[in-house]
Structures are given as structure tokens and as C-alpha cells.
Amino acid sequence: MVKASFIVEGQTEIELVRSDYFKKWLMQYCGIELIGNPKDGNCKGKGNMCAAKLEALAEKIRKQDAPDVIVVLADLDPDADVLCITERKKRIGSRHIDLVVIARNALEAWFLADTEAMRSWLRDGQFYEPVPESHMQPWDALKNYGKAANRGPGSKPGFARKFIRDQRFDLERAASHENCPSASYCVEKLKQLGNKGKS
Template structure:
């Protein structure tokens, strides 16, 4: 069994990694065991080479994982214009895998058609380009919620992520199966290689 430690940028990412369904999937399919402590660096300003080394080294010292995975958002308006540049900003020292969600991790929520059907209470749902929304994916979720159930996801990304994962059964594997969600597919494929 390979132990994996996750360093994430924000609350939605942390909720995903902490979820039992995600952990069960990694153990069952890839023999990867998630270290209980997930490090949330609290925003993209903290995920750069000069700061990430501190978090990764401390994590390795305290928990000694076999592998370290970093999950970050692209946030093209705030951080970097492309995935390559974003990875350069984060760096790679003592990191085994860096995953960049295009725009933001909430785009993966939009890509899981079954979870979105459950949340919107609609028999059909398909977001054609979940990673190319005009606004940020969180804003797109608000639009969809207002159009379908008369309210958005709420003001708390943490609460929504928790509910979306637990009650609507969000699965990164299902998001990865979306034809236009390459960052989720990359995540799943690269995790398989770690196992």
C-alpha cells in the first residue's frame, strides 16, 4: 500500500480528498492510502515555490507519506494564464504530482453529470464545456441553481462541496469521463500511475 499526502489550495479540494468515497476509491482501485491530514494552504498566493516547500517539508517530516500530491486551481484571471506557468509557480521540489484544475476545481462538479442531475433535480443535465465557462465555475453553479431549483449553491463553498460530495455523490471518476474535462481525466490517470 502506497501512502499519499495531499496539499491543496482550498476548501473544495480538501473536502474532496477528505471524503470517504474518494479514499475508498483510491484504496480499492489503486492501493493508495490517503494520509488523514490534508494540508490546505488557504489560497493560491500560498501555492508558489517559496511557500509550498515549507508545507511539503513539514508534511513529510510529520507524516512521512510515500507520495505527495498538490491540487491547485488555474484561476487564470488571478494567477497564471496556463497550466504550464501555474506548475512553474508551484514548483516540484519533493512533490510527486501537481494537478491543476482548469479555472477551478468546481469545474469538476459541473462535469459530473449524474451529481448535477441530482442537485438540480432534473432528469437531464449536461454542461458541454465545464472548464470553459464564461465566468468562474462557482458563478456558473450559481446560475444553474437559480435556473433549475430557484437558488444557488449558497455562500459557502465548503458547505456546498460537502453536500455535493456526500448527498449528490460527486465522483471525480465520473467527472473524468466527461468528454470536455481534461484536467479531471489527467488527475485520475496520474493517480493510477502512483499506485
């Protein structure tokens, strides 16, 4: 079993990583045990997701929790004029980091890609978001869908927590959406990372 710690960009990512669902999924399908407190790896976004700060944080986590691997989960962050995943990864760096996963344009796009969970939340059996990653601000898209269905999402972390728990958000379902490649990449790379520990 590979032991992993996560460095995340913000509260939505924390809600996913610390959820019972995600921890069970990591163990069952990836052979990865989550260790440490995801809050310790919260960079709080924007300018903090740079190589110098992440290198120091990763080094601190390695000393504190002794994980086998460290995974960074971040947004593409179009607000910071980073429109390319390769450039985003360059800014994040790789020292002390084993895997970098970038959600395009933000992790909330993965929520939009889980059609079953969205139908449950909106109480709309016909809902389908054809291009979840096309929204520059997927959180705004979620708010608009919720408003139209009289299902106000509330705060971003509160919504993420309830969406994962109550609507049973499933990362693999999001990854199976034909237009959500960043979720698919996340699933594929986490499984590869866990399988390395079995060889």
C-alpha cells in the same frame, strides 16, 4: 499500498480530499492510502501556492506524516493571470512534491462535468454542461444553475461537502466527460502513482 498526503489550495479541495468517497476511491482504484489531515496541507490559495511556501509545507508534512508521496491539488487560478497549466506548475515547483494536478479553471468545473450528480442536485434529468472547463469561474456557473432551479448552493465548502456526499459526486464520471481533461488527468496520474508502489 502507497501512502499519500495532499497539499490543497482551498476549502473545496479539502472537502473532496477528506471525503469518505475519495479516500475509498483512492484505496480501491489507485492503491493509495490517504494519510495525515488535509487541513494541514491547506495553502488557502492565491499567493500561497508558490514554490517557496509549498516546499516548506511539503517538507513539514514529510517529517510529520512520512508519506511515500505528496500530491498538490490546485486551481489554474485565472484571477492571478496564470492562463497556462505549465506556468502554474512552474510557480508551484516540484521539490518534495511527487504529483501536481491543476483543475481548469477551478475544481468546481469537475462538479459541472459529473452529469449524473448535477442532474440529481438540480432535479433535472436533461441537464448537460457541454464544456465545464470553459467557465472562468465555475462556482458562479453552479450558483446560476442552482438559482434557475431554485436550488441555492449556499456556501462553497458546504455545497462541496453535500454535493460529494448527497449527490454522490464521482471523479471518474467527471473524468469521462469529453471536455474535462483536467479531471481525466487527475484520475490517470493518481492511478499511475499508486501502481508504482505495486512494482
